[in-house]
Amino acid sequence: MTKKLKSICLEYKNGNILSVWWFAILVIVGSGVVLSTALFYSSYVDVKAIESEILANRIYDCINSYNFNNIHSLDDFDIFKECRINKDLFAEGSNYFIRFFIKDKETGEIIIGKEHKFGNYALEKDCDIQKKVLANKHFPYCTNKILEATTKDGKSILVEILAASNNEGGVPNDK
Amino acid sequence: MNKRADEIVMEQAIFIILNLIFFLTLLYFVYNSSSGAFVNEQYYAKQIALMIDESKPGTVISIDVTDGYKLVKKNKFDEKNMIKITDKDVLVRLSSSRTYQFPYFNNVLVETSDYPFRISNDNGKERIFFDMYIQDKG
Numbered sequence: 001m002t003k004k005l006k007s008i009c010l011e012y013k014n015g016n017i018l019s020v021w022w023f024a025i026l027v028i029v030g031s032g033v034v035l036s037t038a039l040f041y042s043s044y045v046d047v048k049a050i051e052s053e054i055l056a057n058r059i060y061d062c063i064n065s066y067n068f069n070n071i072h073s074l075d076d077f078d079i080f081k082e083c084r085i086n087k088d089l090f091a092e093g094s095n096y097f098i099r100f101f102i103k104d105k106e107t108g109e110i111i112i113g114k115e116h117k118f119g120n121y122a123l124e125k126d127c128d129i130q131k132k133v134l135a136n137k138h139f140p141y142c143t144n145k146i147l148e149a150t151t152k153d154g155k156s157i158l159v160e161i162l163a164a165s166n167n168e169g170g171v172p173n174d175k
Numbered sequence: 176m177n178k179r180a181d182e183i184v185m186e187q188a189i190f191i192i193l194n195l196i197f198f199l200t201l202l203y204f205v206y207n208s209s210s211g212a213f214v215n216e217q218y219y220a221k222q223i224a225l226m227i228d229e230s231k232p233g234t235v236i237s238i239d240v241t242d243g244y245k246l247v248k249k250n251k252f253d254e255k256n257m258i259k260i261t262d263k264d265v266l267v268r269l270s271s272s273r274t275y276q277f278p279y280f281n282n283v284l285v286e287t288s289d290y291p292f293r294i295s296n297d298n299g300k301e302r303i304f305f306d307m308y309i310q311d312k313g
Contacts, residue, residue: 026197034204037204045214045218047221050225054225054229058281080282084281084283085280085281085282086280086281088263089278089280095278096280167277169276169277170275170276171273171274171276172266172274172276
């Protein structure tokens with residue numbers, strides 16, 4: 001065994017100890033250290049859950065403080081103005097999605113009025129998928145909230161709110 | 176005279192030197208990465224954006240940026256360019272090589288002074304804070 005090891009190490013006729021085998025070990029060890037360090041220090045901090053929750057809470061609070069005269073009061077509700085949300089971030093290709101609709105509390109039926117969906121509609125489907133599959137880095141995180149309210153004409157309603165964030169941040173396009 | 180002994184010593188010396196170079200290179204890389212900017216840039220940008228999202232007009236936000244400030248000084252980068260807040264994005268830069276951007280959805284005006292850093296002595300330890308004022312856009 002010792003003789004075999006010696007023969008591996010002493011590759012050259014003149015007894016040169018610098019062998020390919022040794023360099024291979026150095027490369028393997030070096031690659032391992034570099035890879036682990038790079039993976040650790042380039043880790044990604046995911047805040048989608050917190051962001052979607054903040055967004056859902058914002059909408060919940062602002063609808064909650066809104067005066068419901070009747071079940072169609074929210075038809076003219078300008079969510080961006082009333083809830084102080086930047087409309088530019090809900091344009092095409094947005095990383096956000098908001099949806100809310102009104103349900104009759106007694107019957108559970110959705111009261112058809114104006115459709116209240118804003119932002120990237122594709123995230124709505126991703127929210128359904130995300131519930132059923134394992135969490136994925138590139139999927140949005142969605143928060144649901146239900147608000148109970150009574151209109152001035154005495155009708156009990158539920159406002160179901162869905163807020164989604166798929167915001168990952170990154171390097172700006174111009175830099 | 177002892178040619179064989181000279182050869183062995185030379186080989187051993189080269190072997191040790193090459194090993195030293197290799198391990199010193201690895202150590203240098205690990206040290207540089209551990210004090211690197213990327214995770215800190217991400218951390219500050221996201222923390223500031225989330226705080227802005229949660230705040231209402233009239234709020235003053237102070238965030239501890241001591242570690243980031245030290246990195247900026249170490250990277251010989253101008254601290255005035257460390258944190259920039261536009262009307263919808265937070266941009267954090269701790270070195271001249273890269274900027275990290277994270278948007279915020281709160282439709283407010285975020286104001287900072289010309290030199291937004293405030294030095295505070297906390298039980299003998301110097302901490303550096305970044306101050307922001309949240310105002311209504313009107």
